[in-house]
Amino acid sequence: MAVPDMRLTVDHATVQRGAWSLFADGTFSDGIHLVSGVVGSGKSTLALVMAGLFVVTSGTVKRDGIKSMMLSMQFPEFHITGLSVAEECESWGLDTGTVIRSARLEISGSVSPLSLSRGELKRLHLACILARKDDLLLLDEPFSSLDCGEKERLCSQLNARSQGITVIFTHEQSAFPRVDQIWEIQNGELFNVGKMPEALVRWQHAPALIKKLLDAGKCPANLTPDAIREAACRTHGSG
Amino acid sequence: MITLSDIRFQCLNIDTLTIPPGITSLIGPNGSGKTTLLRLCSGIAVPDSGQILIDGKPPRETETGWVNEFPDKNILFSRVSDEIAASLRFRHAPCHETEESVRRIADTVNIGHLLSREMREISGGEKVLVALAAALASRPALLVLDEYDSHLDRAYCDRMEMVIRESGASYVLRCTQNMETAASSDHLIFIERGMVKYSGTPDTVFTSLSSTSFYPLSWRCPI
Numbered sequence: 001m002a003v004p005d006m007r008l009t010v011d012h013a014t015v016q017r018g019a020w021s022l023f024a025d026g027t028f029s030d031g032i033h034l035v036s037g038v039v040g041s042g043k044s045t046l047a048l049v050m051a052g053l054f055v056v057t058s059g060t061v062k063r064d065g066i067k068s069m070m071l072s073m074q075f076p077e078f079h080i081t082g083l084s085v086a087e088e089c090e091s092w093g094l095d096t097g098t099v100i101r102s103a104r105l106e107i108s109g110s111v112s113p114l115s116l117s118r119g120e121l122k123r124l125h126l127a128c129i130l131a132r133k134d135d136l137l138l139l140d141e142p143f144s145s146l147d148c149g150e151k152e153r154l155c156s157q158l159n160a161r162s163q164g165i166t167v168i169f170t171h172e173q174s175a176f177p178r179v180d181q182i183w184e185i186q187n188g189e190l191f192n193v194g195k196m197p198e199a200l201v202r203w204q205h206a207p208a209l210i211k212k213l214l215d216a217g218k219c220p221a222n223l224t225p226d227a228i229r230e231a232a233c234r235t236h237g238s239g
Numbered sequence: 240m241i242t243l244s245d246i247r248f249q250c251l252n253i254d255t256l257t258i259p260p261g262i263t264s265l266i267g268p269n270g271s272g273k274t275t276l277l278r279l280c281s282g283i284a285v286p287d288s289g290q291i292l293i294d295g296k297p298p299r300e301t302e303t304g305w306v307n308e309f310p311d312k313n314i315l316f317s318r319v320s321d322e323i324a325a326s327l328r329f330r331h332a333p334c335h336e337t338e339e340s341v342r343r344i345a346d347t348v349n350i351g352h353l354l355s356r357e358m359r360e361i362s363g364g365e366k367v368l369v370a371l372a373a374a375l376a377s378r379p380a381l382l383v384l385d386e387y388d389s390h391l392d393r394a395y396c397d398r399m400e401m402v403i404r405e406s407g408a409s410y411v412l413r414c415t416q417n418m419e420t421a422a423s424s425d426h427l428i429f430i431e432r433g434m435v436k437y438s439g440t441p442d443t444v445f446t447s448l449s450s451t452s453f454y455p456l457s458w459r460c461p462i
Contacts, residue, residue, distance in 0.1 A: 039392050205393065231460075232460030
């Protein structure tokens with residue numbers, strides 16, 4: 001039997017908090033979506049809205065064909081419930097050794113998760129999240145605290161997700177997986193900038209390197225390091 | 240100069256290290272000891288053995304501003320303006336002077352619109368900006384920034400680079416996982432497994448890291 005398409009629909013959703021507001025209207029289908037916006041624009045609030053953890057002032061959020069979902073919050077400390085790494089892994093229903101190996105950490109399960117460096121804690125947290133293979137994955141600043149090698153590894157893991165919707169809310173400037181659609185929040189409103197690579201020329205919050213490539217007439221096929229390197233090395237006008 | 244000699248503390252094992260005035264970035268894998276080194280230089284922690292001197296004085300005798308990547312850990316007050324004013328009030332600065340300084344620093348960091356907001360209402364990136372403003376209020380000789388940039392957009396990162404340069408701090412020590420930011424530093428230190436592997440100008444250090452993922456993408460992609 002064919003698997004029904006998954007769709008996350010944010011239907012004319014508004015959040016009003018004093019003078020601050022956010023309006024979002026759009027449909028997120030299978031693939032990797034990147035949401036950018038300035039500091040305080042409402043990315044984390046939108047992630048909470050999509051996860052059903054924040055009550056909208058008006059509008060609705062619908063999840064069609066989505067059987068499981070997970071929100072990874074900006075700061076991994078917020079997720080910790082166990083007093084030891086082993087307890088933390090068990091709280092996710094996961095085997096401690098498998099998670100530690102998957103996070104490539106050299107630690108014992110008996111240590112407190114809060115004794116880890118922030119980067120190590122983020123790796124532990126992401127390993128727990130990615131082991132679940134949820135249909136909808138909402139990742140708020142997943143790259144923060146990760147070292148360069150771990151950022152690349154996370155991108156590979158996200159690229160390897162065989163199906164499902166992945167929404168990444170980030171300020172990251174250089175490490176990206178293979179993105180399908182770009183969205184951005186401007187002046188309190190969520191806009192669908194479009195599909196890759198056409199969206200790049202319209203992307204207000206594009207990283208400096210992408211802007212530089214576009215200024216040089218070289219549009220990368222995607223945001224992955226390989227695509228950026230390919231565009232940079234391309235003879236002018238051949239792309 | 241900041242000089243470290245025979246430092247042994249937790250995972251850190253540093254025989255000698257000299258950090259010149261200016262902006263110094265610490266880079267390295269997760270768990271290598273970057274934050275631990277920042278904690279020692281700022282006087283938050285004291286090494287089990289060895290000595291750290293900042294222009295001849297111990298860290299705890301140096302005016303230091305500290306910005307954590309996870310600012311909730313350091314927040315003392317519920318209102319943004321009170322948080323920025325904290326260090327000035329603790330030293331009994333006159334009220335009008337404190338208010339003027341808070342307003343000026345908030346404008347410099349571009350968060351004047353947040354002054355009357357509650358800390359719990361603002362975003363993670365905004366909290367980092369408030370922490371930076373609070374750190375600058377005491378006019379520190381040493382400004383320590385622990386991955387403050389991972390929650391800021393490009394425009395704010397560019398602005399903060401300028402604010403930090405013009406802060407008057409003799410030394411800025413920062414951890415970053417953004418290699419483009421690291422490349423703009425005056426001095427770069429690469430730490431691995433608690434030891435300083437490379438220290439020097441960004442050119443020198445990144446040349447040694449050219450085969451690793453730490454090499455800046457923009458340097459691999461000359462346009």
